[in-house]
Amino acid sequence: MNISAPPPDEFIRRIADLEQQVKTLQEQEKRYLPIIENSPDILYRTDLEGKITFISPSVYKLSGYGVEEAIGMNMAQEVYLNPDERQDFIKMLQEHGKVKNFTAQLKKKDGTIWWASTNAHFYYTASGEIEGVEGITRDITEIMKSAKALAQSERSVRSIIDSSPMGVHLYALEGNNSLIFTGYNSAADKILGLSHRQFVGRSIEEVFPELGETEIPDIYRNICVNGKSWQTEQILYQDTNLSGAFEVYAFQTAPDHMAVFFLDITQRKKDQQERELLRKQLLQAQKMEAIGTLAGGIAHDFNNLLMGIQGRVSLALADNQAGSTTYDHLINIESYIRSASELTKQLLGFARGGKYEVKTLDVNHLITESADLFGRTNKEINIHYQLTDDLHSVEADRQQLHQVLLNLYVNSWQAMPDGGKLSIRTTNTSLDPQFASAHGAQSGPFIRIEITDTGIGMEQDVLEKIFEPFFTTKEKSRGTGLGLASVYGIIQNHHGIITAKSSPGVGSTFDIYLPASPNQPPIDSQEKKQTTLAEGTESILLVDDEESVLSVCAEMLTMLGYRVASVQSGIGAVDYYKAHADEIDLVILDMIMPDLDGFETFLHMKKIKPSLTVLLSSGYSLDGKAAQLLAHGSHGFIQKPFRLEELSDKVRHCLDNQSALS
Incomplete structure (x- = not known):
């Protein structure tokens, strides 16, 4: 077979082309070889069996192998930590013709492991057959370490968030400036009582519609953009699904992302309000106690003055005939004294200590009795009863409790000028220790009297002052401002509590709590009126530090036929009694005296003669040391100012009872 040679010119041209191609390749090699040699990544080729046929010098820096050592190494057996990953790599090549960012762990010469991305x-070949694999491998060990650390950090943060007692909401700011709800923790579900899964991917305005009417979404958007944190002690929120008060702390977690930590402080706020209310109630109780002490002192001194006047009037009445002008004047003076005495009784009722004669009472009976009496004269008031049949008895002064009820009825009547409804309800109850302590009472069994009217009601500033003495919203001619003050004092004196609530246009409710005596049957008490003077001839020692009281009482007793010795101090009385104990049948003893008071004077006298007979006399009411003295053996108590008839009855009662015991 003859093959003809190309013409000489064509041959020369082909040689020239080859020379040019060689030159171009040399230039390309010269240009790219430094890149290959200096690349931090490994450029390589393998045959179809996985043996390295070419590798760049950077292999030494990344794996510890030199180029000559690496040539001929089998990738699956000598390079890959896990040969199965090499098989996955080849499978991906076969399926796609190429592989991008294939991550695997490779072995270094010293046996350590490094992460590679290929x-x-x-x-x-020139004929189009697959000759092998060529690629570039990058060391991503540090990236993988960082990713692992980041993943661990994210798991830790997630764990903290999930275990946090605070609720957590996550938001992301999207391109249309929408603040999208992206996540939450389990505490958020528990705190809000909602399933947050339904909210993921929705805007904040869709999740919490009422927030859309506030500045909060814009605050959150600003946090996402500018990274500033925000905290508020209280957000009040309410919609159809949720209501409450929340403490919120919001901060940026990444650009355009933020977290909101929150606590439901509804109960805390309620507790704070209750504590503040209890604090105010305690301050009010302390203030009222201080005012009461002052009022009691004023009433005591005033009663001593009235005693001097009443005594003189009683003596003058005894010297004048009924029907004479002088007699009529004296009767008028006596009526003024009684009016003044009623005022001091109200002051003493308000003051700490003021029970006169304590007995076991049926409060339901007292309520119906007093309310029926009130209703007969105020028919425009419709009275409704809701009284517990098995209401416990109480230990109380009947007259004072009667005064309390009437004062409250009158107060309600004045609040209903056009008539209305007065509701009275009684129940047995037990006081919470915290509530009782705030009002200066002891916890335990109590009865509750609830008196409600449909009157004009009161504003809060008026309600806070209604129990203060001399405070009144009425005209001067219609009230002294002592009615509710005495109510407050009487209830306090009985170790009880009184509270009031009211709203303008709605009405008012007064709640009275009195210590119950569940096992004590009530004792009915009816007052006896003395119509004639009871006289006698016994010997009486009169003890009082007020000269005006001492002199007039001595004259009153003398008028009744008694022999009287007067002493103006406790110490003087003890000395006198020590010398004349066998001659004295009765001691009338003032309670409040300087140096040695009535109680101490009584104890000294009792040591001298244990069987002595004592009638207590005081401008204060029967309480405190006076009550103790009765318990120690005193035979009676008389409240200043007293009339001649009252004095004669009390003295005779003490002397006759003592004679009966002798």
Whole structure:
């Protein structure tokens, strides 16, 4: 077979082309070889069996192998930590013709492991057959370490968030400036009582519609953009699904992302309000106690003055005939004294200590009795009863409790000028220790009297002052401002509590709590009126530090036929009694005296003669040391100012009872 040679010119041209191609390749090699040699990544080729046929010098820096050592190494057996990953790599090449960012762990010469990311593809022969694999491998060990650390950090943060007792909401700011709800923790579900899964992917205005009417979404958007944190002690929120008060702390977690930590402080706020209310109630109780002490002192001194006047009037009445002008004047003076005495009784009722004669009472009976009496004269008031049948008895002064009820009825009547409804309800109850302590009472069994009217009601500033003495909203001619003050004092004196609530246009409710005596049957008490003077001839020692009281009482007793010795101090009385104990049948003893008071004077006298007979006399009411003295053996008590008839009855009663015991 003859093959003809190309013409000489064509031959020369072909040689020239080859020379040019060689030159171009040399230039390309010269240009790219430094890049290959200096690349931090490994450029390589393998045959179809996975043996390295070419590798760049950077292999030494990344794996510890030199180029000559690396040539001929089998990738699956000598390079990959896990040969199965090499098989996955080849499978991906076969399926896609190339691999991008294939991550695997490779072995270094010293046995340590490094992470690599590879981009690769097949390369082909001139005839188009696959000759092998060529690719570039990058060291991503530090990236993987960082990713692992970040993943661990994220898991830790997630764990903290999930275990946090605070609720957590996560938001992301999207391109249309929408603040999208992206996540939450379990505490958020528990605190709000909602399933937050339904809210993921929705805007904040969709999740919490009422927030859309506030500045909060804009505050959150600003946090996402500018990274500033925000905290508020209280957000009040209410919609159809949720209501409450919340403490919120919001901060940026990443650009355009933020977290909101929150606590439901509804109960805390309620507790704070209750504590503040209890604090105010305690301050009010302390203030009222201080005012009461002052009022009691004023009433005591005033009663001593009235005693001097009443005594003189009683003596003058005894010297004048009924019907005479002088007699009529004296009767008028006596009526003024009684009016003044009623005022001092109200002051003493308000003051700490003021029970006169304590007995076991049926409060339901007292309520119906007093309310029926009130209703007969105020028919425009419709009275409704809701009284517990098995209401416990109480230990109380009947007259004072009667005064309390009437004062409250009158107060309600004045609040209903056009008539209305007065509701009275009684129940047995037990006081919470915290509530009782705030009002200066002891916890335990109590009865509750609830008196409600449909009157004009009161504003809060008026309500806070209604129990203060001399405070009144009425005209001067219609009230002294002592009615509710005495109510407050009487209830306090009985170790009880009184509270009031009211709203303008709605009405008022007064709640009275009195210590119950569940096992004590009530004792009915009816007052006896003395119509004639009871006289006698016994010997009486009169003890009082007020000269005006001492002199007039001595004259009153003398008028009744008694022999009287007067002493103006406790110490003087003890000395006198020590010398004349066998001659004295009765001691009338003032309670409040300087140096040695009535109680101490009584104890000294009792040591001298244990069987002595004592009638207590005081401008204060029967309480405190006076009550103790009765318990120690005193035979009676008389409240200043007293009339001649009252004095004669009390003295005779003490003397006759003592004679009966002798």
